[in-house]
Amino acid sequence: MAAMSAAAQPVLRDIVLVGGGHSHVGVLRLFGMNPVPGVRLTLICRDAHTPYSGMLPGYVAGHYSHDEMHIDLRRLAAFAGARFFHDEAVGLDRGARKVLCRGQPPVPYDLLSINVGSAPRMEGIEGAARAVAVKPIHTFNERWLALLERVRRHAGATAIAVVGAGAAGVELLLAMQYRLCNELKTLGRDPRALRFHLLEAADRILPTHNAAVRAAFARVLAARGVMVHCGARVRRVAAGRLETAAGAAIEADEIVWVTGAGGAPWLRWTGLALDREGCIEVGATLQSSDPLVFAAGDVASLRGRALAKAGVFAVRMGPPLAKNLRLAAAGRPLRPYRPQRRWLALISTGDKAAVASRGLLCLRGAWVWRWKDWIDRRFMAKFGDLPAAAG
Ligand SMILES: Cc1cc2nc3c(=O)[nH]c(=O)nc-3n(C[C@H](O)[C@H](O)[C@H](O)COP(=O)(O)OP(=O)(O)OC[C@H]3O[C@@H](n4cnc5c(N)ncnc54)[C@H](O)[C@@H]3O)c2cc1C
Structure with missing residues (x-):
């Protein structure tokens, strides 16, 4: 039956x-x-x-x-x-x-x-378990909350490396930097105790976006003191250190993986x-x-x-x-x-500002963030205020 x-x-x-x-x-x-x-x-x-x-x-x-x-x-x-x-x-x-x-x-x-x-692909990277992948997001979030707590308690310098300079990697790095610097300022500490590295295997950041978008982010990253390493394919993650295929070594206390997904x-x-x-x-x-x-x-x-x-x-x-x-x-x-x-990417810069990227278009400002915020909240509201069921 x-x-x-x-x-x-x-x-x-x-x-x-x-x-x-x-x-x-x-x-x-x-x-x-x-x-x-x-x-x-x-x-x-x-x-x-x-x-x-x-x-x-x-x-x-x-x-x-x-x-x-x-x-x-x-x-x-x-x-x-x-x-x-x-x-x-x-x-x-x-x-x-x-x-x-x-x-x-x-x-x-x-x-x-x-x-x-x-999820980001990490096969073939020696010591990959020492890094945290951005997905699953709940695992990333646990590590992020632990990092926040550590930075609040730890008086010395902290170096954070993000591997992957696509839109998600750049956005996440700028968001982490914004938040951690604010935390330190609130505690009356010097935000310069934080160092950020962005590593990208390709020869440029945001390789799938147009030149104006890349230039806009290059300026933001430089203004915020982020050390950008292009042509840097990570081969090995050791304790507190990343090693690239070209033989460079970068010291990092926390390593976040945001590379191409599989x-x-x-x-x-x-x-x-x-x-x-x-x-x-x-x-x-x-x-x-x-x-x-x-x-x-x-x-x-x-x-x-x-x-x-x-x-x-x-x-x-x-x-x-x-x-x-x-x-x-x-x-x-x-x-x-x-x-x-074509599709529109609205990429935030940590503070309440963002860059719009679509084909050859590049627009930026606080209003782009407000636009993104409006789109995202409208999407989420569909699942908060569920309509009446028909059946
Ligand atoms: C930092 C960051 C920012 C991003 N920002 C944007 C953006 O602004 N705009 C944009 O278009 N894209 C953005 N992306 C890309 C976007 O995250 C992905 O394209 C999108 O999440 C894919 O959605 P999905 O429905 O395929 O899977 P997901 O959203 O990843 O959902 C997968 C679901 O499946 C569940 N699941 C996984 N495995 C199993 C299993 N084995 N059994 C049962 N359940 C399982 C998970 O718990 C989850 O609920 C961003 C990505 C990152 C990392």
Whole structure:
């Protein structure tokens, strides 16, 4: 006999969502607003509160509280009529159509969607465990809070190195510097006790952005005394020290890794087709090499069109993913997802100012930060003030 869903409908199709990333929060919201009879949704997520990384630099800088940058997944799942399993997926048994979890028994699915994000790639770096990766964000946050406390208590000098000078690395460094300097000033101490290094393997910072954006950040970094090392590919992390492939050594008490991102190791054993970074290859319908398995966000690698690992794309994939999950559950033809050609990056400079980067455009100022703040808060409000459910 068919199981019954919470709304006492027979369960005809089980849709399981793995990961509470930017695409799945959109899917849950849309299913909550327009439930599909006979479909049971289940969300499996390692975090019960999922972070919105667009607000991470602002949180680190002290402009947002911890709660302001997190979405409550239990509440969102309840709104969507979905089951919520606070657990980590560690594998798939695609033959039996089950998700294998760290804590609980395997979870059966008819359709599966994966939105677990990505993390900086640190394989092959000797001593990498001494550094902290920016993702998972909850692990980074624990180290960040410990660093804040250490700097407050420790009277001497502290050197902090950020590895990776893409938008996320530059933004995070400037946010950490802003916050830590403010902490020291509040304690009546000299902020010059803090030294910051930014290391980049490429020959320039922000390599995917236009020359005006790069120049704007070069000026900010120089004005704030950040030591920028380009062409510096880190080969080894020793105690209190980084070593580059060219043989340079940089002393650092804390090392934060914000380099190019790849997929989680467990995906390699799913048998799904992956790209070189270990992300799941998907076609325009967001289906993987197994048509019952969809993927979205950073973990999805769209065939024929390399997309930046940006939350903007993860968010935009939400509505077409929700649509295709509905269509697939009804056995109807799916629709293609068409990514935008250009996208806007609003990169903050630690203080309440930011730079807008899009194609050849570069705009900067306090108003750009207010614009980013407005966009980010508007996104988060969608999950704080949930609309009335339709079903
Ligand atoms: C400092 C920083 C600033 C950034 N700023 C911006 C910005 O301003 N704009 C922008 O567009 N992009 C920004 N990005 C990029 C952005 O973070 C990513 O592109 C975005 O988070 C990808 O979203 P996602 O939905 O794919 O995954 P995520 O947001 O990473 O969500 C993944 C979810 O899956 C869960 N999960 C992971 N593994 C498992 C598992 N095995 N089982 C169950 N659950 C799991 C996690 O707990 C999490 O809830 C920034 C990145 C960083 C590091």
